[in-house]
Amino acid sequence: MLNIENIGKNFGGVKAVDDLTFRVDKGEIVGLIGPNGSGKSTTINLICGVFPVDLGSISVDDRNISKLPTHERVASGISRTFQNIRLFKELSVWQNVWVALQKDSYQSLGWMQEWFGNSKIQKERIKEILVFSGLGDRFDDLAGNLSFGEQRRLELARAIASKPKLVLLDEPAAGMNSDEVADLRQRILDLRELGLTVLLVEHVMELVMNVVDRIVVLNFGKKIAEGNPQDIQKNIEVQKAYLGGA
Ligand SMILES: Nc1ncnc2c1ncn2[C@@H]1O[C@H](COP(=O)(O)OP(=O)(O)OP(=O)(O)O)[C@@H](O)[C@H]1O
Ligand SMILES: [Mg+2]
Numbered sequence: 347m348l349n350i351e352n353i354g355k356n357f358g359g360v361k362a363v364d365d366l367t368f369r370v371d372k373g374e375i376v377g378l379i380g381p382n383g384s385g386k387s388t389t390i391n392l393i394c395g396v397f398p399v400d401l402g403s404i405s406v407d408d409r410n411i412s413k414l415p416t417h418e419r420v421a422s423g424i425s426r427t428f429q430n431i432r433l434f435k436e437l438s439v440w441q442n443v444w445v446a447l448q449k450d451s452y453q454s455l456g457w458m459q460e461w462f463g464n465s466k467i468q469k470e471r472i473k474e475i476l477v478f479s480g481l482g483d484r485f486d487d488l489a490g491n492l493s494f495g496e497q498r499r500l501e502l503a504r505a506i507a508s509k510p511k512l513v514l515l516d517e518p519a520a521g522m523n524s525d526e527v528a529d530l531r532q533r534i535l536d537l538r539e540l541g542l543t544v545l546l547v548e549h550v551m552e553l554v555m556n557v558v559d560r561i562v563v564l565n566f567g568k569k570i571a572e573g574n575p576q577d578i579q580k581n582i583e584v585q586k587a588y589l590g591g592a
Pocket of ligand 1: 380
């Protein structure tokens, strides 16, 4: 479903992503791992269209999306979470999902605030998403009052609100304790049950090794290994990359 072919991205001479090729099949959960600065978030940004690829192509279901603007990529079924939590802490939980359902959602919060007062639109659907995400009882609470684990769940709820086919998760387990990681693992498996395809960027190996079907390993923007979790764990090149990195 996702086909990445020979993509490259330079930032002022730094090859953040260097001739990278891999694919993610429909219904798969693929892990994208590598030391700090190895190009994982850049790869997600390239898939979402935060910036264009310098080289290569990205296709979803055989449609080349490399040149599309971000909102058209979202419309074509791609969604993501961010490495750093990005919520509207001063809005309620359901309003955060509502905003995610709108186009140009990072603009003009002022008029949205007014809208919330009398709008019942999409509330049923939002309720459904929040119940699925384990936040059914937090509907009216302020996002800023949620626990850390709940804020991460809300991020996931926002990401699936647009009914994507492909979800890109950038370090969703960062800062979580092991109970929260176990909960997240089950939520990722639930996404697959819904028919979604998942690309998971993660440093928390307890999660990666126990949830993905396949792993792609980056180092200095290049793919250095690909395979199932057991093989990757034993891979000497991968061990060296992690020892040599941060
Ligand atoms: N917008 C940008 N402008 C300039 N350089 C960037 C930009 N984004 C990333 N880089 C550089 O590209 C390289 C890859 O960064 P990237 O954020 O993709 O790494 P990462 O694998 O996600 O690392 P981490 O595990 O720390 O999140 C790094 O050298 C980084 O400094
Ligand atoms: Mg990153």
